[in-house]
Amino acid sequence: MINENIVTYSPSHIVVPTYKCFNRCGYCNFRQDVENSPEMDLQTATNIFHNLQSFNICEILIISGETHRSSSERPQWFQRIYNLCELALNMGFLPHTNVGILSFAEMQRLKQVNVSMGLMLEQITPKLVQTVHRNAPSKLPSLRLEQLKWAGELQIPFTTGLLLGIGEVEDDCWDALKVLAKLHKKYGHIQEVILQPYSQGNKQTWQGDTFNPYKLPEIIHCSRQILPPDITIQIPPNLVRDNGWLIACLEAGAGDFGGISLKDEVNPDYPQIRVEELQKILQLSGWNLIPRLPVYPQFTNWLVPNLQVAVSNWQKFISVTQ
Numbered sequence: 001m002i003n004e005n006i007v008t009y010s011p012s013h014i015v016v017p018t019y020k021c022f023n024r025c026g027y028c029n030f031r032q033d034v035e036n037s038p039e040m041d042l043q044t045a046t047n048i049f050h051n052l053q054s055f056n057i058c059e060i061l062i063i064s065g066e067t068h069r070s071s072s073e074r075p076q077w078f079q080r081i082y083n084l085c086e087l088a089l090n091m092g093f094l095p096h097t098n099v100g101i102l103s104f105a106e107m108q109r110l111k112q113v114n115v116s117m118g119l120m121l122e123q124i125t126p127k128l129v130q131t132v133h134r135n136a137p138s139k140l141p142s143l144r145l146e147q148l149k150w151a152g153e154l155q156i157p158f159t160t161g162l163l164l165g166i167g168e169v170e171d172d173c174w175d176a177l178k179v180l181a182k183l184h185k186k187y188g189h190i191q192e193v194i195l196q197p198y199s200q201g202n203k204q205t206w207q208g209d210t211f212n213p214y215k216l217p218e219i220i221h222c223s224r225q226i227l228p229p230d231i232t233i234q235i236p237p238n239l240v241r242d243n244g245w246l247i248a249c250l251e252a253g254a255g256d257f258g259g260i261s262l263k264d265e266v267n268p269d270y271p272q273i274r275v276e277e278l279q280k281i282l283q284l285s286g287w288n289l290i291p292r293l294p295v296y297p298q299f300t301n302w303l304v305p306n307l308q309v310a311v312s313n314w315q316k317f318i319s320v321t322q
């Protein structure tokens, strides 16, 4: 009998080109203010990728702080990201880039070296522009929606999502999800939507309480009604630290745990749960955790030819190791 109780995850490693960021989101525990915050050079990245080759990691997730589009440092910032993706690809990995707001031309270039890309919508209600996003020009909803539209036009398999608990009300979430559903109906490019519970950390400036994870199953249930069925709902297991509620999230319609890496760079105060441990927790309730690639199978033919080859090599590997 086919077991339909399947949850997927992507075995991944996060690479951070820079922690420096010209935005100051009130909830951020990632950015570093240091003028000379360490920047990832290609030699260091080569060493990291070399060490990763003996583990079954397929995704290199590139997450970065941002440089303003008219800054003189922008070309160098972008080139570093491009070079890291290219290196990851040449060393056998599949890159997924989420580095914030990009121009159409920058997205077009990154499509050549990424199997999928992402940008969280966060929320669309304009009231956050006065609060947590007051000092974060990149979080203007109009800019993020424009990027989601460009991703569709460029046929880039895309990950987006909502950050929950940053000052929105439930109706704001439904409005945001309806916009995502509409975009997907036009372009068909959204592979997954992350429902990300905002989780308070050590470094942030905003004093908001952590999103109550007990509300998550209900939100997932309603989101499932709004989103088209071919979009997977992703939740981060390290931010839902109660096994019963984690299972309730799956029963409500979440189908994926996202990238599981050694360290969650975005929420460093919330250690990742090891895959073996997650597997045990799930099996007790009749669920199965299985690895997936950072691009969903229905999108492979959107990729440039050399990426299609890289993906097909990993597809063969994943199917023999299961």
Ligand SMILES: O=c1nc2n(C[C@H](O)[C@H](O)[C@H](O)CO)c3cc(O)ccc3cc-2c(=O)[nH]1
Residues within 6 Å of the ligand: 010, 012, 059, 061, 096, 097, 098, 116, 117, 118, 119, 120, 159, 160, 192, 194, 234, 236, 257, 258, 259, 260, 261, 264, 265, 266, 267, 293, 294, 295
């Ligand atoms: O480990 C994390 N992975 C994050 N990911 C990675 C994601 O789990 C995987 O890279 C995708 O599922 C692709 O396989 C994001 C990807 C995006 O495109 C947009 C936002 C995120 C956010 C996180 C995050 O907070 N932590």
Ligand SMILES: C[C@H]1O[C@@H](n2cnc3c(N)ncnc32)[C@H](O)[C@@H]1O
Residues within 6 Å of the ligand: 027, 028, 029, 098, 119, 120, 122, 162, 163, 196, 197, 198, 199, 200, 201, 266, 267
């Ligand atoms: C990379 C993504 O991580 C999310 N993000 C940023 N800060 C936090 C936090 N404190 N808790 C949960 N998610 C966060 C945002 O949605 C961002 O776009």
Ligand code: SF4
Residues within 6 Å of the ligand: 021, 022, 023, 024, 025, 028, 029, 030, 031, 064, 065, 066, 100, 136, 138
């Ligand atoms: S969440 Fe992203 S955009 Fe906001 S401050 Fe942190 S790194 Fe910068």
